[in-house]
Amino acid sequence: MVLPTLAVVLAAAGCGSLIGPPYEPPAPAQTVRPPATPAPQTTAPSQTPQSPLPAPAPAPPPAPREHRLGAAATALVEQARKQAAGGDPQLAQATLERALRIEPDNPLLWIMLGEAHESTGQYALAGSMGHKALQLATGDPRAQAQAWRLIGDSLRARGRNPEANAAYSRADTLAAP
Amino acid sequence: MKLLRRLLIPVLLLAAAGGAVATVYVLRLSQTVVHQFEGRRWTLPAQVYAAPLELYAGLPLSEKDVESELKRLAYRRTDTPQSAEPKTGTYRRIGARIDVGLRAARFADQARPAELLAITTSEGAITDLRDALGREVPIVRLDPLLIGSIFPIHGEDRIVVTPDEVPPLLPAALKAVEDRNFDTNRGIDVLGILRALWVDIRAGEWQQGGSTLTQQLVRSYFLSPQRTASRKIREAIMAVALDEHFSKADLMNAYINEIHLGQDGNRAIHGFGLAAEFYFGKPLSELDLDEIATLVAIVRGPSYYDPRRHPSRVLKRRNLVLDEMVEQHVIPESDARLAQAQPLGITSKTAGAYYPAYLDLVRRTLRRDYPEQDLTEAGLEVFTNLDPRVQADAEHVLDRELARLDRVHKQRVPGAPLEGAVVVTAPQSGDVIAVVGGRDAGYDGFDRALDGRRQIGSLVKPFIYLAALESGRYNATSIIQDQPVSIRVAGGKLWQPENFTRENYGPVPLVRALAESLNDATVNLGMDIGLESVGHSLERFGLDRAPPQNPSLLLGTVELTPLEVAQLYGGLANGGFRTTLRAVRAVLSADGKPLKAFPVEVDAVAQADPVYEVDSMLEQVIERGTGRPALGVLPRGLIVAGKTGTSSDLRDSWFAGFSGDDLAVVWVGYDDDRVAGFTGETGALPVWSHLMADIAMSSWNVPLPDTLQSVTIDYATGFRANAACSSDLVTLPVPPGTNPPLKPGCPTTAFGAVIGSVHELMQRAGQWLQSMAH
Numbered sequence: 032m033v034l035p036t037l038a039v040v041l042a043a044a045g046c047g048s049l050i051g052p053p054y055e056p057p058a059p060a061q062t063v064r065p066p067a068t069p070a071p072q073t074t075a076p077s078q079t080p081q082s083p084l085p086a087p088a089p090a091p092p093p094a095p096r097e098h099r100l101g102a103a104a105t106a107l108v109e110q111a112r113k114q115a116a117g118g119d120p121q122l123a124q125a126t127l128e129r130a131l132r133i134e135p136d137n138p139l140l141w142i143m144l145g146e147a148h149e150s151t152g153q154y155a156l157a158g159s160m161g162h163k164a165l166q167l168a169t170g171d172p173r174a175q176a177q178a179w180r181l182i183g184d185s186l187r188a189r190g191r192n193p194e195a196n197a198a199y200s201r202a203d204t205l206a207a208p
Numbered sequence: 209m210k211l212l213r214r215l216l217i218p219v220l221l222l223a224a225a226g227g228a229v230a231t232v233y234v235l236r237l238s239q240t241v242v243h244q245f246e247g248r249r250w251t252l253p254a255q256v257y258a259a260p261l262e263l264y265a266g267l268p269l270s271e272k273d274v275e276s277e278l279k280r281l282a283y284r285r286t287d288t289p290q291s292a293e294p295k296t297g298t299y300r301r302i303g304a305r306i307d308v309g310l311r312a313a314r315f316a317d318q319a320r321p322a323e324l325l326a327i328t329t330s331e332g333a334i335t336d337l338r339d340a341l342g343r344e345v346p347i348v349r350l351d352p353l354l355i356g357s358i359f360p361i362h363g364e365d366r367i368v369v370t371p372d373e374v375p376p377l378l379p380a381a382l383k384a385v386e387d388r389n390f391d392t393n394r395g396i397d398v399l400g401i402l403r404a405l406w407v408d409i410r411a412g413e414w415q416q417g418g419s420t421l422t423q424q425l426v427r428s429y430f431l432s433p434q435r436t437a438s439r440k441i442r443e444a445i446m447a448v449a450l451d452e453h454f455s456k457a458d459l460m461n462a463y464i465n466e467i468h469l470g471q472d473g474n475r476a477i478h479g480f481g482l483a484a485e486f487y488f489g490k491p492l493s494e495l496d497l498d499e500i501a502t503l504v505a506i507v508r509g510p511s512y513y514d515p516r517r518h519p520s521r522v523l524k525r526r527n528l529v530l531d532e533m534v535e536q537h538v539i540p541e542s543d544a545r546l547a548q549a550q551p552l553g554i555t556s557k558t559a560g561a562y563y564p565a566y567l568d569l570v571r572r573t574l575r576r577d578y579p580e581q582d583l584t585e586a587g588l589e590v591f592t593n594l595d596p597r598v599q600a601d602a603e604h605v606l607d608r609e610l611a612r613l614d615r616v617h618k619q620r621v622p623g624a625p626l627e628g629a630v631v632v633t634a635p636q637s638g639d640v641i642a643v644v645g646g647r648d649a650g651y652d653g654f655d656r657a658l659d660g661r662r663q664i665g666s667l668v669k670p671f672i673y674l675a676a677l678e679s680g681r682y683n684a685t686s687i688i689q690d691q692p693v694s695i696r697v698a699g700g701k702l703w704q705p706e707n708f709t710r711e712n713y714g715p716v717p718l719v720r721a722l723a724e725s726l727n728d729a730t731v732n733l734g735m736d737i738g739l740e741s742v743g744h745s746l747e748r749f750g751l752d753r754a755p756p757q758n759p760s761l762l763l764g765t766v767e768l769t770p771l772e773v774a775q776l777y778g779g780l781a782n783g784g785f786r787t788t789l790r791a792v793r794a795v796l797s798a799d800g801k802p803l804k805a806f807p808v809e810v811d812a813v814a815q816a817d818p819v820y821e822v823d824s825m826l827e828q829v830i831e832r833g834t835g836r837p838a839l840g841v842l843p844r845g846l847i848v849a850g851k852t853g854t855s856s857d858l859r860d861s862w863f864a865g866f867s868g869d870d871l872a873v874v875w876v877g878y879d880d881d882r883v884a885g886f887t888g889e890t891g892a893l894p895v896w897s898h899l900m901a902d903i904a905m906s907s908w909n910v911p912l913p914d915t916l917q918s919v920t921i922d923y924a925t926g927f928r929a930n931a932a933c934s935s936d937l938v939t940l941p942v943p944p945g946t947n948p949p950l951k952p953g954c955p956t957t958a959f960g961a962v963i964g965s966v967h968e969l970m971q972r973a974g975q976w977l978q979s980m981a982h
Contacts, residue, residue, distance in 0.1 A: 103264035106346035121805060125317040125794070128637070128808050133262065133347075135636035135869065136910075144808070159785070159810045166783050166816050169911040 098139050098174050104130040108143060120151045138164035138174045145181050149188070158185030176205040237442065238449030241430065245450060245462070252587030252798055253365050256570055257352035258594040259641070259793070260315060263327065263337060264347040268905065270332045274306055275299075280596060281353055282489040283308065293340070296322045297494040304328055311491070313351035316591035316794035316805070320349075353596050354485065356567045358574070358583050365472075367481035368465050368587065368798075371457065373493045377539070378480060379460050381504045384536040385529050387421040390460075395422045395451030396444045422447040424507075425463045428478075469503065470510045477510075487515060489555040497539065498547035501529040502554075515554045523552050565645030565655045566594050569771075569791045572658070577804060578795075587798030592791050593639035595632075598870075601902045602630045602642045603649035609895045610647050610876070617885060626884065628876045628895060629656035631770045632903070635778040635871045637808045638787030643771070654879075661767040662860045662875060666725045666888065667853030668742075668764035670780060670822050671749065672734045673722050675741040677818035682733075684821045684940040685919060685948045687715045687926050690729035695759050705731060705763055708854070708887070717926030717948075719825045719940055723833025725852060727763055734762035748813040749779040750786055764853065773864050774873045780826070781849075781866035783910060784819035785810040817916055817943070823849055824941050826865070827908065832923060832938070834889045835865065838897035847907035848900060852888030859883055861891025868906030872896055916941040919948065927951030 100108060107130040115123035127144045134140055145160030161181035168174035183198035261277055263269075269277070275285075278299050286298040294300050294309040305328045312322040325348060328336035337345040357365050383390045389397055397420050419427070426446045450459060470477035470486055477486050483503050484492040495503075505525040506513045515522040530544040570592055574583055582588065606628050614626055625647060632642035645655035654660075676682040690713045695703045707727050721729035734742055742762065743755040755766050768776075771789065779786045787810050795804045826849035829835040834852040842848065850865020861876040861884060876891035877884045884891065912918065922929035923936045926948060931937065933954035950956060 101264075101266065103262075103266070103347040121802070122317055124807060125805065129262065131637060131808065132634070132639070133264065135634070156809060159812055162812050163783075163785055163810050166785075166913075167910075169913055 098137055098168070098171050100130075100137065100139060101134060104134050104137065104140065107133075108140075111143070111147070115147065115150065120147060123147050124151075136167055138168040138171070138178060141167065142174070142177050142181055145185075149181070149184060154185040154188040158182050158189075161185060172205040176202045179205065234445050237445050238452070241426070241446040241449050242453045244430070245454065252368055253357040253584050254574070254586070254588035254590050255354060255367065256356050256358065256567060256590045256592060258355045258592060258596050258599075259639070260313070260349040260352040262347060262349050263325075263334060265334055265336060268333045269329065271301070271304060271306065271329045274327055274329060274334070275301070277350065277597070278306070278308060281311075281350060282491075282494075284490075284494075293324055297490065304330060310348075311351045313349070314589065314796075314800060315349060315352065316796065316802075319800060352591065355563050355592070355594060355596070358567070358571055358590075365475045365477060365482060366465060366479040367485060368479065369481035369492050371461055373481070373491070374461070374464055375493060375495060375500060377497060377500050378464065378492075378495075378504070380538045381500055381529060381533055382421060382460075382463070382507070384533050384538050385504055386424070386507060387419075388536065390421050391456055393420055393422075393451070395447035395449070396420055419443075420447060421463050422451055422459055425459065425466055426450065428466050428468055429462075467507060468510055469506050470514070487554050496547070496550075497543060498526065498530070498550040499553060501533070501547060502526045502552060505529050515552055519552055519554070526552070562650060563594065563599060563643070564651070565649065565657055566592070566599065566640075566643045566791065568645070568655050569640065569643055569658055573790075573792050573806075574795070588803070589796040589798065589800070591793045591796070593634075593641055593793055594791070595641040598632050598903050599642040599644070602632055602644045602872075602899055605899045605902070606630050606644050606874075606895055607647055607649070609898060613876070613886065613891060613894075624878060624880065624882075626876065627656060627879050628874065628892075629660055629770045630872065630874050630895065630899065631657050631774045632870055632872045632899070633774050633778060633789060634869060635781035635787065635866060636869070638778065638789050639793075640771075640774075640789050640791040641870075643791075656875065656879075657770045659769060660875065661769050662862075662877060662881075663765055663855035664768050664773060664862060665764040665853040665855035665860060666727075667773060667777075667851055667862050667864055668746070668761065668766065669722060669725065669730050670826060670851055671745045671776070672730060672737065672742050672762060673718065673825065674780075674814065674818055674822045675737050675745040676718070676733055677821050678745070678815065679737055679741065682718060683942045683946050684717070684719045684825055685921050685926055685928075685942055685946065686718045688718060688721055688729050688733050690714060690716050690721060690726045691732065693728045693731045695731075695735070697758060697760075703759060715926070717921060717923070719828050719938065720832075720923060720926070722822075722825045722851075723828040723831075725829075725834050725854075731759065731762045735759065745814070746776065748786070750775040764855065770873045770875050773862070773875075774871060777851075777864045777866065777873065778871055779813055780819060780823060781871045781908075782810070783823070784812060784814035784816050786813045787811075817913055817941075820910065820913055820916065821941050823908070823910070826850055828923075828938060830865070832936075834887075835863070835893060837889060837893060838865075838900070841894070841897040842901050842904075845907070846900075846904055847909055848904065849908050850896070852893060854887040854889075857883050858885050858887060861886040862888050863892035863896040865896060865900070866908060867900060867904035868908050870900070870904055872899055872903075874899070912941055915944070917944045917946070918942075919946055921948055922951050925951065927954070929954050 107126050111123040111126040111130070114126060124144065124147045127140065127147055131140050131144065141160045141164035145157040145164065148160065149157040158181070161178045164178040164181070165175060168178055179198045179202035183195045183202060186195035186198060282297070284298050286294060286300055288294055288300055290302060294307050296309040296311055299306055299308040305326055308325045308327065310323050310325050313320050324340040325345070326338040327334060337348055339345050387393070387397070423443050426443050430446060465479040465481065467480070468476060468478055469480065469483040472486065477483055480503055481492050483506070484490055484495055487503070488495060488499050502515060502522060505522055505528070506515065508525070512518070513522050513525060527548045530547050533539045534541050534544045570590060571583070574590065578588070610626050610628050617626065627647055629646065630642065630644040631640070633640050643657045645657045646653070690707070692712060693703070693705055697703045705727050708725065712728055713726065716726065716729055721733070739757050739759065739761055743757065746755050751772070755761055775789050778789065787808065790806045792806050794802065794806065797803050827847060829851055830838055830848055835850055838848070846867065848865055848867045850863060853862030853864065854860070859877055859881055862874065864873045865871070874892040874896045876886060876895065918939050919928060919942050920930065920937050920939045921927060922934035923938045927950060928948040929937060929951040933951050
């Protein structure tokens with residue numbers, strides 16, 4: 032009894048692939064792409080576009096995606112902090128840009144650079160960087176909250192208070208545990 | 209007697225007048241020359257540097273790669289024992305460790321003295337960086353590569369060196385050979401002139417020119433190279449004046465920076481600083497005795513003694529120089545013998561870094577802010593975003609692939625080579641990291657990357673699809689009609705474009721129409737969305753002129769340069785954020801003061817979600833569509849996205865695409881706009897995929913936004929499906945609530961789900977077996 036049923040099952044399964052598409056792809060395509068679950072953000076620095084590719088690692092399994100800075104970016108961020116504190120915001124910005132070249136997908140760096148631009152009065156640019164950080168911070172509420180706060184600050188500095196408040200409340204919602 | 213007396217006074221007066229005139233003349237000439245020499249010094253062209261290579265633990269550079277980068281910067285390998293430190297400008301390998309004597313460097317944001325660095329690599333990546341005291345260094349930059357200079361129209365180029373950058377043997381050699389009494393003479397050497405005359409009369413060959421270094425300096429700096437008697441007199445007067453007013457050290461330094469030492473096309477090489485780079489690829493301070501002697505040999509006549517055209521002649525003179533140095537007790541004989549045994553050691557001209565296409569872009573950028581004179585004379589230091597590795601690779605790949613296409617191409621016309629252009633950027637920051645203007649990258653001519661305006665063909669399509677998605681009426685799974693198009697255009701004619709395959713496929717999902725670049729489906733979509741929307745989308749992404757408002761826009765009859773295409777696609781690669789493309793990072797004055805910075809700027813020009821959907825569809829161009837051949841070249845697992853572009857009649861072949869970190873645009877075609885016969889897939893794509901395979905370091909893997917959801921459809925028909933009823937599934941991001949109809953005959957019961965799982969399992973097993981076979 033089991034065998035015929037199995038045969039029927041397998042035959043039914045096989046039938047499904049007989050319905051061919053009207054257009055055949057040029058080569059026998061067999062790539063069934065795995066479902067696009069949110070690919071986790073790597074916490075290691077992504078490499079700079081400055082060397083040949085050995086083999087990129089496949090996407091790691093889904094995990095809580097709290098962004099962190101790699102060792103090189105951390106050192107640069109520290110340097111930038113000192114430079115900003117020393118009264119040289121342009122230099123701090125240049126140092127943060129160095130860090131961004133190493134980890135362009137790290138929202139924390141975009142937030143920091145945005146904050147640096149805020150300190151020199153470039154509010155629109157700071158806000159744009161906040162939005163950029165937001166785009167990269169999917170799945171990381173802490174980073175998203177920071178981004179919204181930056182966006183809020185930039186809006187308020189430009190006199191757009193209702194929008195600023197909306198941004199702040201989004202930040203608060205995300206930051207709340 | 210009386211006559212004499214009558215003539216005496218007028219003659220005396222005349223003599224006095226003549227003497228007065230002469231004195232005035234001499235005084236004025238002296239004043240002018242001193243004033244000019246003091247005030248102006250010399251014109252300093254802007255020096256242009258590539259982006260410095262940042263080293264840090266985790267960077268995937270193998271030991272071999274690190275060594276290549278050091279060699280690119282003209283570091284020499286030595287075998288100093290472990291007890292000693294490597295000299296500045298050298299490195300040594302000890303096992304998996306490379307010890308480098310890093311040169312002092314000036315960057316856009318700081319200057320750094322020379323220091324030691326120990327680089328350890330393992331399995332293709334840097335694992336450790338330590339300084340001279342053994343402390344860990346988290347990140348360090350190599351000195352930036354000098355890639356050229358912006359020199360004035362009359363073509364003088366130089367690198368100014370300060371006295372402490374000049375090896376002491378150089379002035380010693382110059383004095384020994386050119387002006388033995390330099391330290392004591394008064395600017396001219398009368399005995400020397402006489403001696404030279406005597407020697408010249410006797411031998412007709414050189415031995416001593418008779419001119420002092422000061423005279424040579426005057427000649428080079430002030431006067432044209434005419435050899436008339438009056439010039440000689442002026443030269444003598446001016447030399448004496450200079451010697452009177454300036455120290456010997458000053459004059460020597462001026463000489464070292466001024467003297468003409470070579471010619472490179474329309475670029476005149478002046479000064480030993482640039483000559484050291486030009487002939488030996490090294491800073492002047494790192495030259496060895498034999499190399500110094502070679503440069504001193506060239507002084508006598510840079511074209512007669514051109515070491516690349518007349519190497520044996522130069523070698524002979526170099527050894528003569530060394531002999532002279534021994535005779536004048538400048539160096540011991542043993543040193544001279546050693547030096548004489550060395551080969552000339554001149555680098556090939558192309559070994560040095562000279563990227564005219566990129567320099568062109570830099571020049572254009574700076575001309576907006578600086579008058580020509582400042583650019584070419586003020587000694588500006590220009591720091592750029594050029595990545596020399598990517599640049600070298602792009603040049604090499606373009607040349608190689610075009611040669612291959614030449615061989616393959618049946619309609620090849622002799623004398624009319626197939627040409628191409630490449631632009632590479634880092635879309636997240638807007639850095640322009642490589643520009644290749646043509647097949648012969650070193651040729652400073654027509655720059656196709658910046659000026660080659662060609663029809664972009666299907667490259668326009670992603671912007672049509674973006675406009676469609678932004679309208680809210682379409683998503684990646686929407687069904688559109690790939691049916692024949694017939695539109696009446698201005699002039700009453702009928703426009704009836706066809707698909708490349710000349711077939712129509714009826715109802716197809718949006719993703720398929722884009723991936724396979726179906727013209728008719730796209731035109732139907734575009735006409736529904738409206739040309740204005742499409743044009744608006746192009747403008748937002750950086751098109752700086754009004755797009756044509758006729759339907760042919762939908763098939764890309766707009767003409768753009770590769771750089772402009774890179775600007776447009778940058779916004780797609782960057783998730784809807786436009787960044788201005790920048791070749792220049794910062795400009796400093798000659799003494800290191802920051803003058804201008806070009807910071808990273810982003811500007812949201814489109815909502816993130818529709819752009820994400822378009823990017824996902826562009827990924828399918830590679831996975832399933834016209835970009836599929838790239839998969840055979842790219843490393844397995846690297847996810848990229850892009851679009852082929854073919855203009856009508858196959859005149860232009862394009863590919864524009866991106867990974868996680870790089871965007872590259874490639875154009876292939878003929879300069880005279882004849883039919884090239886290549887589609888984007890057969891012409892530009894091979895160049896693009898080989899380049900990407902070399903340089904791309906991360907996949908395009910932006911996470912699915914919270915505001916979108918995934919849906920799995922049958923690629924061919926667009927129906928929602930699962931493995932039980934489709935062998936070609938694709939999962940795409942769509943707005944929430946998007947629910948394509950289920951494919952007819954697709955089981956949805958639990959039983960069906962089980963079948964689906966079993967089927968999927970079997971498919972996966974099949975794939976695994978297949979991959980084992982590779």
